[in-house]
Amino acid sequence: MLKRLVTFLLLAGSYLTHAQEHKKVMAVQGDGIYSLLRNSGLEPKKYLAPFIELNKENLSSENGLFIGRIYLLPKPEEKVEKADEEVVMPDSVDMQTVKATKVLEKRYYGIFGADYAMVSIESRQLEGAVFYLISGHGGPDPGAVEHYGGQLLAEDEYAYDVTLRLARKLIANGALVYLITRDPNDGIRDARLLEVDHDEETYPSKRIPRNHSLRLKQRVEVVNELYERHAAKPYQRIIETHVDSRSKSENIDVFFYYHELSKDGQRLAQNLQQTFKQKYARYQPNRKYSGTIEPRNSLYIIKYSKAPTVYVEIGNLKNTRDQRRILDWENRDAIAMWITDGVIADFKER
Known part of the structure; x- marks a missing residue:
């Protein structure tokens, strides 16, 4: 908790x-x-x-x-x-x-849902920063799936919830945030079992293509256009969130991908990893954090986006221990908070 x-x-x-x-x-x-x-x-x-x-x-x-x-x-x-x-x-x-x-000021964002729509701006630590947040899959593609207690778990729903929470925390610290993957109905949800739907859109309200390549191309085009629009702002970053799917026996920690030629992307990934190490050392001193960072140049968003990009994999959807991290809203919120802390550390190093 x-x-x-x-x-x-x-x-x-x-x-x-x-x-x-x-x-x-x-x-x-x-x-x-x-x-x-x-x-x-x-x-x-x-x-x-x-x-x-x-x-x-x-x-x-x-x-x-x-x-x-x-x-x-x-x-x-x-x-x-x-x-x-x-x-x-x-x-x-x-x-x-x-x-x-x-509270410096308050702003209303309906995308976060009724319980979280009012956002209190608490600091200006990220003023001038621009973030493009992408939750993996969505629309016709639920991503990784698994059954839990007779109900379907879908990667895109949990990645989206973490992404919404991250967006809210970044905004609360003064950042400009674009939610590239958006759902008109699903705000931040505190339930363990998130209902699966297929009505996600691409910013601002584009229908997500069924074809995988077209879907990725659509997102990159949207982000790159926004990137050019904010060319005067030197600190622009993409954070894409996923839930991995591996053998049920494989327990993994949150880990990160970046492009090997992007020094800014690598530094952000390193700051995120270091933040998670520090948190684990503090709150779970008997459990070693093993989350990695590594280049993954072949990933479409990382390869073709103009802004430095970091992929975040938050756990293995099929592993029962990782499911605790994914299903409990407190842990989804904490993951978003830790990412925010890592982002703030990175922004201070710019």
């Missing part, structure tokens, strides 16, 4: 009231979740998950608090299920130091 930060001051700047079911607290400058729960008599590790669940619609894109807002505290009698130790426990924030977030 994601770990996020907000603080609570018992005296000046914060106040506590008693509602019929849940106590409430106002977030102020310098507040953070662990001290909030601890000062309220709640064990932080035990009540972090229900706190986020209670307040998820009132949190930042990184599950931080907003100064001046009221938040619900979990009831002490609520029980919390023990997290599965095999599930990725990712986060991009230091639980002891990150503070409540100031």
Whole structure:
């Protein structure tokens, strides 16, 4: 489960009231979740998950608090299920130091769905950067498929959900983002089993061809046209997200492809890989991260796109351990967050 930060001051700047079911607290400058729960008599590790669940619609894109807002505290009698130790426990924030977030402005993006449409711009760290986000397959091509509990899992649905979450986080940090693969109906979904449909489009509203080569050509033409439109912006990147399909016995970590002649693409891939290494070392110190980066010049998008490109493979759809990473929305969100952190690190190196 994601770990996020907000603080609570018992005296000046914060106040506590008693509602019929849940106590409430106002977030102020310098507040953070662990001290909030601890000062309220709640064990932080035990009540972090229900706190986020209670307040998820009132949190930042990184599950931080907003100064001046009221938040619900979990009831002490609520029980919390023990997290599965095999599930990725990712986060991009230091639980002891990150503070409540100031909202610079708010923007509405219907593509993210009703629950996530309102995006709070929390920083300008990526101002000037342009991203073209492509989720693999879509439309007539679901990509890799697998059955889970009698229901069909399709690569394109899970890649799209991660891509939407990534787009939202990049926007929240000041970037300009184009969703090249788009679905008019599927916003960000917190379900484990995502319904399969075939109505995805290519930006802005182009029908996705059935032919594989035409589909890839369409995407490259759209991205290259946008790239030329933003020629004055030196930092333009493509991130394409996929879910791999391998033997059921093969457990893999998130890994990355780039073009061997693209120094910018290689650097971004390296920054993404390094970010994942750091997160695993922090949150799963007993589990070595083995995700790789390597050139893959033959991939159409990588080969023909004008912008530096990184492919992200988030796991093996057929492997039961990787399925935990893919099916749990918290882990899909965390993958998007870690990619965002890697992108921010890369942007700072430009």
